[in-house]
Amino acid sequence: MECQEVQRLLPVRQELSHEKNSALQAHLVTCATCTAEWNRIERTQRELLRLPYSNSQPPEKTISAVQARLAGRRFTFPKILNEAATGVFLVAVVGLLLLSLSSLRAPVNPAAPGAVVTPDAKPIMGVKGKVTSVSNGTIKVETGEGIKVVQTNDQTVFNWVGLPPPLGDGLKQNGQAAQVSDIVAGLSLGAVGTLTKDNVLVAQQVSIALEEIQGEATGTGANTITLKTPKGDQVIQVNAQTIYLQGKQQLQAVVIKPGDQIIATGKPATAGNFVAQVVILKQPGVEGVITAVNGNTITVQDQDRTVTVVVENSAQVKDFQVGRYLAAEGTVDGSGVLHATSLFVTSGEAAKSSDEADKAVIANEPKSKGRVVAISNGTITLDFGIGQRIIQINAQTEFRHMDGQPAQASDLVVGAIVGADGTPAGDGSLIAAHVYIADPASSPRSPDQAAPGNNKKQP
């Protein structure tokens, strides 16, 4: 099958015969371009599902108006004249009578029969900003364009937003129910609804932001954790409902130790303490060169330490060879061994599964990093260990270091470890919206410990 034909068939896969679907599947396994296209269609179909289904019934007045019309109780005048001209005058007279009747029976539709009614739906507007005051359901919100007034009513839906993924993924759509009394000055919120003539936003939905506190644990109490944050020490409260996460894993028994990096999310403390709904322990990880491989135990030389990494999935082990660059995240056991839950390794090995390479970039995870193996005008080639991908750079592409600091296109060098997100192009490449550079050579942390790729490729 040709790519062009495949791409035409992808949107209508469910219509195809079993044979054709098998042929399509066979093509997808070998073709990164079409796999990227398939991923894009699937994603688009998910986005299209954001239009909610309706279970409502047409309003009575519409039904009776249409039925009246279809029962012949309304005629347009040209038609009456037309029928009169053909000699059916009586029908016309009856029609006129019925017309007058129908205007009594079905007065609900003011539009002239046959006229196309164009509903003038009010545009949905949005406001987001910080609450400055609340009173009787009227919220004043400070936005970049001044103070806006948001009016809530019985129909307004309130929810909390901002839980971190993976919890937040599900909640993004449903939110966590909130109420108007949760809104106090100082909170960040977003509201959507319609504008009145006086520029008041009548809110259909108000999303209140959960607060996020990030810092390093310095101490713990019975139900508290003290965090050192850029704003000073902050004490957060935890309770039986608090969820603990490490990476995407939910933790059952948690002991917070001083030095742990923590991100806590919860309802903002209006008075007193912040109660964490979710506490994320940043996952331990390592990035460095493989110095030894022994079965599924790999020794990795980080910038300032040597870490033993255990790979649970032994099928991947053959990819790990001394000298390659490895990044791993996971959990650390009592003896300091990192049990990897996610990892990648660079290599020049032939693509084993190109769609995995695709997913790696498209998933929009800065974790999916590859090594730059070539740079040319407007494109970079990244090697993901399981395949290579061309990343297109344009004037809109933003460059950042992995720590979020702005970077320059000139920071991109062959050998740099880079993550990217953006839009897949038709040819299987990715048009980058963001490029994250993790090149240790340009990192302020350790200028003398360059990545192996750099040492090899950069004179």
Add this chain to the structure above:
Amino acid sequence: MAIDALTGLSARDQRERVAGWFADYATPVYRYLVRLVGDEEGAADLLQDTFIQALKALGRGSDPVNPSAWLYRIATNLAYNTLRRRRRFRWLPFLGDEPGPGFEGDVALAQSVRQCLAQLKPHEAEALLLHEYAGLTSGEIAAQTNTNPSTVRGRLSRAYAHFAELYQKENR
């Protein structure tokens, strides 16, 4: 009574036929319209227009083999025109340089999907809406739009690509 030369139906027959379709399809077509335009009042008006247009089209000699698909097509084009006429939704900027959490509530996201749909080319939008939301196959859409399934598949493929591009831009 005047008999239509093309369909052989009198005006009364035509009205009765459309009345029969209305009894069968008013509810599903209405729900489809609510989903597309997002408000019940607007959808009710479009429902009425759909059946009025159907009656007029019968009067002009149309003789649909697949009335349900035919009605969905009329409804689709009315909804698409409505979406196109709407003023654009916009966010007021967030205060200062705070990153601001994602406020993509249901309403805003659905609205943004509608905006992107409204920006598709008419043929692309028609194919996409009929396929995605009315559940018509490419063959059924082809029959309604006087073209062949292959053309419809091409339109669908372009519509997905175009939508994805617009949606990405909108929700970056």
